[in-house]
Amino acid sequence: MDVTTRQLGNVLVVALQGRIDQATAEQLRLTLEPHIASCSVDAPLILDFSGISYISSVGLRVLMLAARQVTAQHGQMAIVGLQPVVREIFQISRFDMVFKIHESVATAAAALATPAT
């Protein structure tokens, strides 16, 4: 799994590429750890999944733990660019109800910049 990061204003975008499964889930956890720790309402995090072709249950669990930590520290996080297969996996596992999911980095960044009402 390949990872790249870029700053978009106050938003950090973490772009992931490859498969998230038993072999790479721990790498995902370690990759996200510092970014989750610094995620806040003023410094939102976007996970760009457009390069992810598959995610297994163990990978979804890593995302759940990240989401819970972000919520606990009142941060903001969104996922963007789900490929069709991954989108279905999110739906079937009900992870689409856990995350704010957007089509693109631009729409997610705009949504995260809008104060919640």
Next chain:
Amino acid sequence: MIVRFWGTRGSIPVSLTSEHIRHKLIAALTGAAGQRLDTAGAIEHYVDSLPFAVRGTYGGHSSCLEIQRDNGQYGDTHILFDLGSGARALGQALLARHGKTPQTYHVFMSHLHWDHVMGFPFFAPAYIPGNRIIIHSGHAEVAAAFAQQQDHPGFPVGFEHLGAQIEFDIVEPGRRLAITDFFITMKKQRHGGDSYGWRLECDDRVVVYSTDSEHRLEDTDERKRFAEFFADADLVVFDAMYSLADAVSVKADWGHSSNIVGVELCQLAAARHLVLFHHEPAHDDAQIAQVLDETRRFEALTRDGRALEIISAYDGLEVSL
């Protein structure tokens, strides 16, 4: 081998309400509009063509299974898994088959939570002298649990009044039991107070009964051990009570698993059939049918080799292997 499901619901029995039945009738009659249903045959054909969630129900009894060798004979030795509320109807069926002719029942318990033992006081063969019931369990307190649920003031007939000869066999994990032509092994599972899965082999067929079992997704060794326990099974009966999202968040440590993990483990184990079992009591038939459709879709999306057949258990289901 025939696997017969007498109870399939998780945690507590449920029953259809009048409103549920009304919805089913409305759906069926709506679909019938414009069709010519003027003979019994045409009506039966139409009813059989309806989706299962409309024409039937996944049922509401708690866990109870019966295994039968597929030799056309019932014999006098029976294999059962768990004694949830489904054991009442099973007991009636056994009486109808065998009357008061002495029979031997081997019951393999997943654990002793109430939804898995509550049918025993209503299991008619337990009241018939000459019958022998051997309850196999990984829990040392199994005898006390069965006696306790019939103690005053919980039940009017004390355990000591049961007419059958009742024995308890405390099983150590790894011990291989041989009962007639069945060979059975047990595996400890993650659940409050522990639970045990059972792997049964007979006539080159393998059935795994693995309910009330939570899986730690990050534990690679545990995953491997379960894949070995499920290896090449013809049928895996699997606790699919929660969605994966619930199982790893608000319902983590509640001792249950999900459809997603069931598919992944069965794929890893090269199992042939997965039976979604221990249904969430809050789910109606339409929701259980939706989970089944989605699970089949997930299997198709993630398939890497032979297809895994997936079915959803219901009270009255029979699977021939």
